[in-house]
Structure formats: structure tokens, C-alpha cells
Amino acid sequence: MSSMGRRDLFKRAFGLTAGLVGMSALKPLYASDEMIIRGPDVPDVPVTKVSDRCYYLLAQDPEPSPQNFGFFSNPGFIVTSEGVVVIDTGGSVQIGEMILRQIKTVTDKPVIKVINTHFHGDHWLGNHAFVKANPDVEIYSHQEVIDQIKNGSGEFWIGFMQRNTDNAISGTVATSPTKVLKGGEVMKVGDTTLKIHHFGRVHTVADLAVEVVEDQTVYSGDMMMRRIANMADGSYLGSIDAMDQLAALPAKQFIPGHGKHDGQKLITDFKTFCEVVYNKTGEYYDEGMSDFEIKPKLMEEPFMKDTASQWPGYESTLGKYVVVAVQEYEKNMF
Ligand SMILES: [Zn+2]
Structure with a gap:
């Protein structure tokens, strides 16, 4: 075996271990200039502005791949007078760091809150980067997200992302939300009002939508999309019902977890x-x-x-x- 081959093998083994155990525990043993202990930085994805306060990064690809470094779902952010609220953090610490870089192109305000729309790893594995940048950041989700991560879903998602990206997410540590939302909450963040919606089992049992009241804009997570994706955790009847509830909100723009933002047509298409x-x-x-x-x-x-x-x-x-x-x-x- 050539030394290059051995190093590749080691990199693979390490990538997986780092995901499972967490990098800090292993760092003293393995850290060296020669060894790659982290996946590469993710190239910048330009910011799409939807309304006064609401932005997102549009993922072009429908699936994770080595070429996209696992970037295949849309992270969003809301700029309030008090600070930035991030909606979904991408599927790796590297993607989380890229989101932070993109936020900086829009505002100098710190990220003070993160909301994960559901437990699929492409929407929350990037939490790691936000805790690293600000240990006091508040990370919110439905209780079921926290329970699933407690029960091993982080390991599952890190393994899934590593396999599909040729270990591009090495170094990512599963970082759970700590604050619970169940739907019905109204969060006042500076000059901005966020209404949290939960419609039962839709794409998963844990979906949250975030309505930015002043902007008439809704981040709808994966409850609807223009992609044929994972329905195994969801419900058709629940989705049809949720589309009626989303359509009834006083909103003009909807930002889905995958695919381009749009108005009501996004809802009617997915309902149909x-x-x-x-x-x-x-x-x-x-x-x-x-x-x-x-x-x-x-x-x-x-x-x-x-x-x-x-x-x-x-x-x-x-x-x-x-x-x-x-x-x-x-x-x-x-
Ligand atoms: Zn999903």
C-alpha cells in the first residue's frame, strides 16, 4: 500500500470517528500538519434577498455529493434590529461557517437565535458552527428533534453525509438544539415578530414554519418543496392539510427547504x-x-x-x- 493510499484510508476512518465521537476528544491524539482532520471549506453560495429582513442561500443540487460538499438544502436568515435569527444551518460545520460568512456580507449583527425546522440532518448539523461562533446562541426546535438526536439520529446523519460527500463533513459534531418550540409561540426579536407554526405530521412529526409577520414571509422548512424527496417520515393527508393552513397565513412569500422561493403557487403545486x-x-x-x-x-x-x-x-x-x-x-x- 502506498503512503498516499494509507493516508486516504486513515482519513476515511478518522472522518467517521470524528463525526461519532467529536473532534475535541480526539484532537490531542491525532492533530498534526500532515493529517487532514477536517473536511474542506465550502465555497460561498450567494445570498438571495426575499424581503426587507428575510434572506436565504439557494441550494441548486437536490442531493448531497462530493462536488457540493453536502450543500443541498436552503439555510435562511432574518435580520432584526437586535441580531440575526438563522433558520436551518445546513448539513455540516463547514456549511454553517459558510452561512456565517454570507451573513457578514449583509450585516455585522451577531447571530442570536437559530431555529431548526425538523430533524433531517441537512437542516441542523451546521448548528456546530453557530455554537462555535457564539456559545450563547439559542438553538430552538420541536422537542422531537432533540429526542431524535438524543437517540442517535446525529450518528445516522453524519454517516449518511460522510458516505455521500466522500467525507467532506469531517470534523462536524452533532450539536442538538436546547430550546423547545411546539407551535403557536410569538417571538419578539427587536423590531421583528416571528410566529411559529406546527401542523402535526407533515414532512415529519417535528416540522416548524416561521412566519416573519412584518415581511409577510414564511420559512416553511420541508413541508413543501419542488423536489421529489424523502416522504418516509411524513404524511400525505397531513401535507394536504398543512398546505391549506399555510395558504391561510397572511404571507406573500414562502421560502422552502429545497428549491426556489415563491408565492402561493408553491403551496398549490405541492398540494396538487x-x-x-x-x-x-x-x-x-x-x-x-x-x-x-x-x-x-x-x-x-x-x-x-x-x-x-x-x-x-x-x-x-x-x-x-x-x-x-x-x-x-x-x-x-x-
Ligand atoms: Zn427534510
């Missing part, structure tokens, strides 16, 4: 998608079809042909969506 998948799956299921027979039938639906087929992940992930729809339909029959 869920209705077509769930209702048609139910009809075909009642006719005795199996999920692999249902998928091509679904693809004939006008909304799927005209709109959903343009979304990233359509070909590769629609089958999984149908399986989840069948499971939910069966569960609701009895």
Missing part, C-alpha cells in the same frame, strides 16, 4: 402533487394494483406530466413515494 399521488394511488390500490403497477399510471396524470416531472428526483424517487402512499392508504382503511 400530494393529492394526485395519494388519491390516485388509493384508486389503483382498490383496483388491486401493486405499487410498481401504480407508478406508470400516476406518471400519466396531467400534473405529473406537466409539472412534477420537471422536479429533481422525479424519475429516481417517485417509486418510493408510491410505496409510502400505499402504506398510508392501507393504514387509513382500518
Whole structure:
């Protein structure tokens, strides 16, 4: 084995260990100039301004890869008179640091609060960077996010991100929120009012949406998106119901966890998608079809042909969506 090969192997093994155990414990043993103990810095992603106070970084890619360093979901931030509130922190300490750099291009105010919209790792593994930058930062989420991290979901997500990025997130330590939101709260932050919304099981059981009242802008996490993604933790009926509740908010702009921000069309598109998948799956299921027979039938639906087929992940992930729809339909029959 060449020395290069051995070092690569070591880097891999170390990357995983650092994720599991945390870097500080291992640093005295392994730190040396020759060894790579951290994944590379993530290239800057330009800031998109949506309204007076509301910004986000648009992720172009639908999945984590070595090329995007695991950057595939949209972190957001709200600039208030008192400081910055960050909505979702990306999937690594390096992405968190990149978000901090981008915030600095807009304001010198410190980040005082972070809100994680749910427990999928691409929305909270970057917390590490915000605690490093400001140990007093307050990190909020639904209780279920904290429980899942306590029960090992951090290890799962670090492993998932490491495998898919060629260990680009090495050095990231799973850093849990400590403050709980359950929906219904109104947070006054300087000149800005944040209303927290929770609609039950939607994309997960833990989704929070953040309404920035003065700006009529809503950060909706993964409750809706223009992407075919993981529905395994979610509910079609819950999503359809949540779309009605989001549509009823006095908001003009919605910033999703994946894909570009938009107005009400984001809601109506995702609602139609869920209705077509769930209702048609139910009809075909009642006719005795199996999920692999249902998928091509679904693809004939006008909304799927005209709109959903343009979304990233359509070909590769629609089958999984149908399986989840069948499971939910069966569960609701009895
Ligand atoms: Zn998610």
C-alpha cells in the first residue's frame, strides 16, 4: 500500500470517528500538519434577498455529493434590529461557517437565535458552527428533534453525509438544539415578530414554519418543496392539510427547504402533487394494483406530466413515494 493510499484510508476512518465521537476528544491524539482532520471549506453560495429582513442561500443540487460538499438544502436568515435569527444551518460545520460568512456580507449583527425546522440532518448539523461562533446562541426546535438526536439520529446523519460527500463533513459534531418550540409561540426579536407554526405530521412529526409577520414571509422548512424527496417520515393527508393552513397565513412569500422561493403557487403545486399521488394511488390500490403497477399510471396524470416531472428526483424517487402512499392508504382503511 502506498503512503498516499494509507493516508486516504486513515482519513476515511478518522472522518467517521470524528463525526461519532467529536473532534475535541480526539484532537490531542491525532492533530498534526500532515493529517487532514477536517473536511474542506465550502465555497460561498450567494445570498438571495426575499424581503426587507428575510434572506436565504439557494441550494441548486437536490442531493448531497462530493462536488457540493453536502450543500443541498436552503439555510435562511432574518435580520432584526437586535441580531440575526438563522433558520436551518445546513448539513455540516463547514456549511454553517459558510452561512456565517454570507451573513457578514449583509450585516455585522451577531447571530442570536437559530431555529431548526425538523430533524433531517441537512437542516441542523451546521448548528456546530453557530455554537462555535457564539456559545450563547439559542438553538430552538420541536422537542422531537432533540429526542431524535438524543437517540442517535446525529450518528445516522453524519454517516449518511460522510458516505455521500466522500467525507467532506469531517470534523462536524452533532450539536442538538436546547430550546423547545411546539407551535403557536410569538417571538419578539427587536423590531421583528416571528410566529411559529406546527401542523402535526407533515414532512415529519417535528416540522416548524416561521412566519416573519412584518415581511409577510414564511420559512416553511420541508413541508413543501419542488423536489421529489424523502416522504418516509411524513404524511400525505397531513401535507394536504398543512398546505391549506399555510395558504391561510397572511404571507406573500414562502421560502422552502429545497428549491426556489415563491408565492402561493408553491403551496398549490405541492398540494396538487400530494393529492394526485395519494388519491390516485388509493384508486389503483382498490383496483388491486401493486405499487410498481401504480407508478406508470400516476406518471400519466396531467400534473405529473406537466409539472412534477420537471422536479429533481422525479424519475429516481417517485417509486418510493408510491410505496409510502400505499402504506398510508392501507393504514387509513382500518
Ligand atoms: Zn427534510
